[in-house]
Amino acid sequence: MQKRVLSGMQPSGKPHLGNYLGAMKPHIELQNEFECFYFIANYHALTTVRDQKKLAEMTQELAIDYLALGIDPKKTVFFKQSDIPEVTELTWILSTITPFGLLERAHAWKDAIAKGKKNPTAGLFIYPVLMASDILAYQSDLVPVGKDQKQHIEIARDIALTFNSTYGETFKLPQDLIDKNVETILGTDGVHKMSKSYGNTVDIFADEAEFSKQVMSMVTDPARIKRTDIGHPEICNVFALQKIFNLPKIKEIERKCREGKLGCVENKKFLCETIFTELKNAREKRIELRKNLDYIDKVLNTGAKKARKVATETLDRVKRHTGL
Ligand code: ADP
Ligand code: TRP
Secondary structure, three states, X not given: OOOEEEEEEXXXXXXXXXXXXXXXXXXXXXXXXXXXXXXXXXXXXXXXXOOHHHHHHHHXXXXXXXXXXXXXXXXXXXXXXXXXXXXXXXXXXXXXXXXXXXXXXXXXXXXXXXXXXXXXOHHHHHHHHHHHHHHHHOOOOXXXXXXXXXHHHHHHHHHHHHHHHHHOOOXXXXXXXXXXXXXXXXXXXXXXXXXXXXXXXXXXXXXXXXXXXXXXXXXXXXXXXXXXXXXXXXXXXXXXXXXXXXXXXXXXXXXXXXXXXXXXHHHHHHHHHHHHHHOHHHHHHHHHHXXXXXXXXXXXXXXXXXXXXXXXXXXXXXXXXXXX
């Protein structure tokens, strides 16, 4: 049987290069090999977005972005998290077997506390249980995400193991799927992971001028002041991205950088053009998709029906096994 892949993404802002390389691009590619379930995690986004209009808009935008990048609704089950009430029902059941300490050790929670987040909510604390529920409800085999989400998938696996040993075999044990060539993309500051929350992003669908401005703002090797200075590609974030986007030319880029024959500005311009070209079709498709919002709704509704069928089967089983 074909393995089942599942992943979700929060509609919490504009997609950036980190999201694209760590999640969206692999999601699209995996459609050719696996049975895929992808969804827009609007319940998770509620932990940070508290504006009705904005949440609805960003949900629609993310659906458009994904379809433009190549999600094929004929092959893939594509839906909105909030259309599947069985998952939230399952979240409660799973929370009753999830140790408090396991959630206290979750990175996202620990970071929020370390950053002194004011009034952290119960929703933020049990966020990984909702994510486990997303993963387990669809009996997923593989979960493609960026490295920052790895621990959440381990938590889902732990919860599945505990449930299975308490109530008998119920859930498949999921595995993360992380592209070793990508792992974590650094932001334009060259220090932190690229993230909406750090304001260091290159937004894949920004207009040409903004996109170019963001790429050109990337911090490179600090030892290079003049074009002729000797470069150290191993510490340069632009070089790390060139390795992904311009692999066939990477030897030449490396040599010229080390010899001080390729300036950082020139290198960034080249990178900018390559990424822009790669995303050209998606950009055009996005404009077309936006003209037909009924189609977007139709795709998401059809996806929700298919996803609900699978989640309902799992929830029925869970209820039988627990005596509910
Ligand atoms: P953000 O940190 O910008 O809020 P999300 O947490 O919404 O991003 O991440 C959505 C998906 O993109 C996840 O699968 C995550 O692992 C991946 N991702 C996010 N940032 C990066 C990054 N800098 N490098 C690689 N993958 C990333
Ligand atoms: N928490 C994930 C993120 O911020 C999104 C997400 C929600 C998810 N449920 C999921 C990812 C299930 C994979 C599987 O990126």
